[in-house]
Amino acid sequence: MKIAVTRPPAKLNLFLELLGKRSDGFHEIDTVMVPIDLCDELKLWRTDDPGIELQVGWLPSIEIVAARLGVECGSPQADSLLSIPSGESNLVHRALTEFSKRLGVTGGFGCQLHKRIPAGAGMGGASSDAASALLAAATLCDVSLDSPFLWEIAASIGSDVPFFLGDPQGGSGGGAIRAARARGRGEKIEATPIQGTLNFVVVFPGASLSTPTVYGHSVVPDQPLSAESLVAALRSGDLAATQTSLSNRLAQSAKEILPRIDEILKTMWRFGMTACQLTGSGSACFAVVQSADEARHCANRLRSLLEPGAFVIDARSVSLPAGITIGDTK
Numbered sequence: 001m002k003i004a005v006t007r008p009p010a011k012l013n014l015f016l017e018l019l020g021k022r023s024d025g026f027h028e029i030d031t032v033m034v035p036i037d038l039c040d041e042l043k044l045w046r047t048d049d050p051g052i053e054l055q056v057g058w059l060p061s062i063e064i065v066a067a068r069l070g071v072e073c074g075s076p077q078a079d080s081l082l083s084i085p086s087g088e089s090n091l092v093h094r095a096l097t098e099f100s101k102r103l104g105v106t107g108g109f110g111c112q113l114h115k116r117i118p119a120g121a122g123m124g125g126a127s128s129d130a131a132s133a134l135l136a137a138a139t140l141c142d143v144s145l146d147s148p149f150l151w152e153i154a155a156s157i158g159s160d161v162p163f164f165l166g167d168p169q170g171g172s173g174g175g176a177i178r179a180a181r182a183r184g185r186g187e188k189i190e191a192t193p194i195q196g197t198l199n200f201v202v203v204f205p206g207a208s209l210s211t212p213t214v215y216g217h218s219v220v221p222d223q224p225l226s227a228e229s230l231v232a233a234l235r236s237g238d239l240a241a242t243q244t245s246l247s248n249r250l251a252q253s254a255k256e257i258l259p260r261i262d263e264i265l266k267t268m269w270r271f272g273m274t275a276c277q278l279t280g281s282g283s284a285c286f287a288v289v290q291s292a293d294e295a296r297h298c299a300n301r302l303r304s305l306l307e308p309g310a311f312v313i314d315a316r317s318v319s320l321p322a323g324i325t326i327g328d329t330k
């Protein structure tokens with residue numbers, strides 16, 4: 001049996017501005033996103049039986065993740081942080097169902113999803129899993145990876161999903177992107193050149209936030225900020241300008257809902273990570289630092305202070321889309 005193996009990456013929003021509230025309940029946004037090397041693992045294969053059979057677990061194991069987060073397996077806190085749906089509400093399930101319908105695929109799909117990306121963290125884990133499932137399904141069904149209908153399905157599943165497919169203008173196979181500016185409700189993607197690799201420290205504060213709730217509490221500014229200076233800084237590789245251009249309009253509402261975010265950002269600042277910000281609708285925070293060594297050093301210091309109870313990693317920017325490997329066995 002052919003099996004497609006892929007590693008859906010997380011993302012960080014280096015910039016996020018609200019431009020207006022639309023009549024369909026979504027916000028017009030202007031955001032700059034970067035994929036990072038914290039990845040889930042997804043295996044997909046075709047089945048004779050129709051339908052989607054999805055198994056979900058945590059890496060390295062649910063016990064180890066729960067211990068790092070300072071919660072007991074099976075407790076309500078562990079459930080709220082670590083229980084990931086395996087049925088129709090999983091975005092992988094929705095993406096594969098839509099793919100099968102659009103293509104008239106006979107049979108179904110089996111999928112194993114192993115999570116590393118915290119859920120409800122503003123790191124786009126569910127969206128990235130869905131995009132990777134689409135690319136893996138297309139590969140198994142001999143569908144070209146730059147077929148526009150993949151971007152259409154992605155946008156129908158969630159605003160963040162198209163970003164994870166790569167550059168829609170990128171030519172055969174979907175072009176690689178290392179950063180992208182996303183507009184509309186987030187589904188209109190434009191690749192943004194980025195000079196060098198960015199190094200990050202990322203902190204998940206051990207609590208999840210709901211994207212609609214954070215948007216619901218947010219305020220659209222009269223005079224929106226522009227992403228231009230960040231885009232220029234990324235293009236020229238000006239790290240200091242990148243650091244001073246970080247911005248997130250959702251940060252205020254996320255902090256009001258989860259005051260721990262402010263505490264985490266203040267702690268990062270106190271430890272010298274002064275270029276720090278919330279990603280997406282939270283709850284994770286990140287700092288842009290100068291080198292991989294500095295990221296490792298800062299993450300170690302923060303880890304000894306915040307874990308168990310939070311989740312601290314060092315990370316670096318990578319490119320999209322995630323590669324797909326085809327193997328022969330499960």
Ligand SMILES: C[C@@](CO)(OP(=O)(O)O)[C@H](O)COP(=O)(O)OP(=O)(O)OC[C@H]1O[C@@H](n2ccc(N)nc2=O)[C@H](O)[C@@H]1O
Pocket residue numbers: 013016025026027028029031121122123124127157158159160161184185186211212215279280281282
């Ligand atoms: C905030 C961001 C920033 O990248 O990321 P996350 O924090 O979720 O990772 C995204 O805009 C999230 O995109 P995504 O998570 O795909 O959201 P969707 O499923 O499309 O929408 C969920 C809900 O969020 C609100 N929403 C979402 C996107 C948008 N541009 N305006 C909104 O108001 C709406 O209430 C919508 O019903």
Ligand SMILES: Nc1ncnc2c1ncn2[C@@H]1O[C@H](COP(=O)(O)OP(=O)(O)O)[C@@H](O)[C@H]1O
Pocket residue numbers: 083084085089090091092118119120121122123124125126127129130209211280281282283
């Ligand atoms: N593949 C998936 N992985 C993680 N969470 C998922 C997945 N599919 C659906 N969900 C649900 O989506 C929500 C979190 O989405 P996620 O993308 O991880 O967070 P965020 O929107 O903050 O980036 C959770 O409520 C979770 O139950």
